[in-house]
Amino acid sequence: MKQAVEELRRQAAGLLKEERVKCVIGWTQGTDVARAVPFFATSVRQAARLTWTPFCVNNLSKYLLNHRYDNTPLAVVVKGCDSRGINRLVQDRQFVRERVVVLGLPCGGMLDREKVLRVVDPGAALQEVEDRGSEYMLRTDKGEYGFEKREALLSKCLECEHNIPVVSDLMIGPQVPSPAGSGIDRFAGVRELETRDPAVRSTFWDRHFARCLRCYACRNVCPACNCKECSFEQAVPGWQQGACWLSKRNHPGQNYLFHLIRMFHVAGRCIDCGECARVCPVNIPLRELYRKVMKDAEELFAMKTPGTDPEEVPLLSTYRTDDPEEFS
């Protein structure tokens, strides 16, 4: 991956130097060996701090929203899954495609930080990463570690649909094989839950939603959540608890409703980048919730994963007379 990192820094530096963009949104090495954090390079010097490791899990497309109404040209680095977020924002007219330079990185999968830290000392300094196809080789100042992808990747990466970005202006680094396991059912988790008894399902979600802190991290990280003011924040005079749809209290019933409403706001638009589930501090399996709709929509309406195609129209905003229906 060394080659890709170098090319990334070079390209970023070039874009900044020629003033084609004001800022390159990428990642840099974080506070420990298995962490990369978003980084906003605004000068040639800063461009040298950009990095590309199997820990660059953050979906950076969301950061474009911060600049949606100014005119600054930007560059953003995306993995395959993140690139669907670019299409999402462009479709939602939140960003003019011409104003962003998309730097695409073919991705061999992201490592599960927890699994890596079980083996590697967090304090170690990451020197080089090598993608050997079926495994990653991490070289640190405290030794070399190999990680079988099948064992150590994030589960979402084993179900990877696009490891090559679906949209990019510049592809950086060599093509790498998809980390997706062969013959993997993308919706196995959903299907598993579907087969359970309704009562079991009910308790399952009740338990998870009851733990929700209403921290809104899932919303804040989501590229499909791009309203100007979230409907959960809209205060209406006379509704003491806040928004008119539901209260802001942390209460099981209200949390339930919160997740369902959010669910419907992203239905047919969720790009399945998995960030919501990753950032959830109480580990609610949000991805399994959103992917339920994705699965049904794929089965019923042959919907592709949203964000795959820049021309598509969100499923719930289209109507075809030949759509199947169950009611009459």
Add this chain to the structure above:
Amino acid sequence: MLVSRLLEYVGLEPGRFEMRWISASEGGKVAETVREMTERIRKLGPNRKMRDER
């Protein structure tokens, strides 16, 4: 269809949610549908989920 599947997925009883096309001229059908639906929901009892005590 998505909604009913989802609601069942998150643990609501099947039959609590239903969608029908009824035109404004079909008064009888509205009444009939509502009656059926009411009967069904009454059997299921009150929905304990999403309850708000504000």
Add this chain to the structure above:
Amino acid sequence: MPRTGVFVCWCGSNIGGVIDCPETAAAASGFPGVAFSTDYKYMCSEPGQNMVIQAIREHRLDRAVVASCSPRLHEETFRKTLVRAGLNPYMLEMANIREHCTWVHGADIQQARIKAVDLVRRAVAKANRLEPLFESEISVTRRCLVIGGGVAGIQAALDVADAGHEVILVEREPTIGGNMVKLDKTFPTLDCSACISTPKMVAAATHPNIKLYTYAEIEKLAGYVGNFEVTIRQKARYVDHEKCTGCGTCWEKCPTRVPSEFDAGIGQRTAIYIPFPQAVPNKPVIDREHCRYFATGKCEICAKLCPTGAVDYGQEDLVLTEKVGAVVAATGFGLFDWSRVYGEYGYGQYPDVVTGMQFERLVNAAGPTGGKLLRPSDGATPRTVVFIKCVGSRDEAKGRRYCSRICCMYTAKHALQVLEKVPGASVFVFYMDVRTAGKGYEEFYQRAVNNGTVYVRGRVSKIYQDGERLVVRGVDTLLGRPVEVDADMVVLATAVEPGSGAAETARILGINTDQDGFFQEAHPKLRPVETHTRGVFLAGACQAPKDIPDTVAQASGAAAKVAGLLSSKWLSTNPMIATVNEALCTGCFLCVPVCSYRALEPKKITERLPGHPPREREVAGVNTGLCQGCGACNVACRAGAIEVRGFTNEQLLAEVDALCQ
């Protein structure tokens, strides 16, 4: 704090006979925001309205809830009452405790009482959150489109044109005149149908304010009241009507003969034809389907013989648009196809079993027999004629459940015509009931009876051909015994049904059809010529089966409505339309494609927010003239930036909350 007044109406016994109105009013007085509540026998009457005005003044009310009938009926009435009391008309909320409560729950008074209170509580909750709304104005294109050139369309067109407005009259057949001009005589006066309809056709064609499109159909209607744009397809006639003089050489020499639609299939016409000699315009069209030239590439007799070179085989359909402010649908009726279902009458296999319309052509001086009553099979004069009424009408099993209204009268007319044309003929009429509601109608029926028509009350169970005669077997329910008549000819009074293509026309116009397929009027009694789509009116049998006097009366009624609409250059608009909260709008424009009225479009705004320099961005904007307040955009807006005035989220949720208490 709002000061809401609640006014519970008894509606005589409609509401007051089921629930206890004073009790409901008393319950309402305890609802939040209610400053005054009362009840009255007829709230819509003058004393009732005055009571509302007085209460508003006396109790300093700033909004009102009227619990009475459907807002369809009296919302407008009470809005005006509020204006008279000095309030904004939109500070009114109605609770429909008649149609939604007492009319349907009369059997369960206890529940009805509870429901009435609930409905009022809902209305109060919404009323407390009402805000004043203000109407704006749109311009009006002072032209009118009339669809259908039958007697209804012609009458409406003439009346509107006489009122000084331009009229576009579109007819799909090659001639105007519709069904009326096919008839021989009209009941009950027995005057000649063509003699009274052809002058009207000419008047319409020559009126300086009327623009006539025959052999043309409407394809699309865009826009809204006052500002419609209609797309018309002028079908290819293959004859240049500019050059054509209507000399008739072409249709005299055309070698192809096909059954004439105008003669209900019993006469013949050529492939280049005018439907009948008095057609307007009196210029031919080529029926491409049957023309020898189009089928084989050879013939061209008409082109060769035409003295002005008007025949043009290369002509194509022409699509054109016209701007109008109002539309009158006058698409008329069709006749039930009995031969599909009436096996007992022979499925149309016996040539001497004809329909009433075919009979009209058989006795018409301009018809295929020159007005001599001759039966189709062998051209003999029928001595015994049997008429069967209600073929398809009032028959849910085989046809349509409604009464077609005109058959009783035209059958009486036909009976008289047989008796007059064939001295000594026997005429039998099998009937279910004889319905003669109309001026001079009963007298006319009596005349048919007195002149010797035998009316047999009962249905015909079977007709079969036995040699040359038709055996008609039925039952006389008054005598209680079967009867059998040997007839030379049988005439079926087939049901009136919506014209072919009525459903498609309704779709294009954006109007409803009733369960039988006729166009739905806005109110059966009080708004019989209007539709729920503002600016679209109805005339004639497209709305329900009608005789000529009723058709003409309704056409004039529709014309009066159109003239009223077009009398002013400006029209006030409904303020209950969508509004965009620009601060919330993210500019995704998913609302734009969902709007059927094309009322939403991107617009640029400059946004000033603390801590930011002013910035320009695009948000959705509502065209207040186009918006109909349907709320489709409201639902499509994920950001919750669009609301419909008078139906805001806050108001609706307040209603739900009130109902769920």
Add this chain to the structure above:
Amino acid sequence: MRYAYYSGCTLHATAREFDLSTRAVCSRLGIELEEIPDWNCCGATAAHATSHLLSVALAARNLALAETQEADLLVPCAACYHRLVTARKEMSENPHLRERVVRIIGREYRGRIGVRSLLEVLDHLDPERLAAGVVRPLRGLKVACYYGCLLVRPPAVTGFDDPEQPQVMDRLMRQWGAEPVDWGYKTECCGAGQGFSNEPVVLKLVRDILATASRAGADCLVCACTLCQSNLDARQGHVNRVYGSDFRLPVMYFTQLIGVGMGMEARELGLDSLFVDPRPVIRALG
């Protein structure tokens, strides 16, 4: 092609020629008939006027027996067909009734097999296969096809042909080279059911049918019902006496005419056992 065969009582007695000709024709066309073992009366004419339950149960026992043969049931007689098909429909629509009936007949009945009229079966045969059977076309024979009141009515129960203008038999006769006449009495009642209780009415009905057929130019009547056949055939003399008419119109089963077309002998088809001798008409065919 294999069918469970229900001949019914009359085909063993007054309508033996129908049974004979049916079997002969079917074997020639390769339709295998397996007579239901231990069948009983279908209950026609009397049972349904006596007890609804009895009428269904009688027919149901035959259906249950046929089910064990695992083939659709083929019924030549219109009256039997009507009873069996009605019972089948009623039981399929009313599980409660079916339960009661099953208890009465003491046999399992699951409603798996269909009930077919012979006419319906022949109508669905491959036309070429039918054509191959014709060795002596009935050319020039004018036939009045008489369906009677039971075969195609009520349409909700029978449903294989139009109740007002049935065509099955006409089509079949045409295929055999005969010329069906257009006449109005195809489905009129012949009155057979009132044969003993109200003779004057029956005589009139028979007269009307014969007269209309004659006027339409028919050489003979073709029918599919044993009651109609015997009523129309045997009563001609009586009609002639009462009305002073002179009817001698052969009344044959459609199977007999088909058999003639197949070149079978008159005796094979039971043509010799009819009251009005059809042989002159047949001989005239050449």
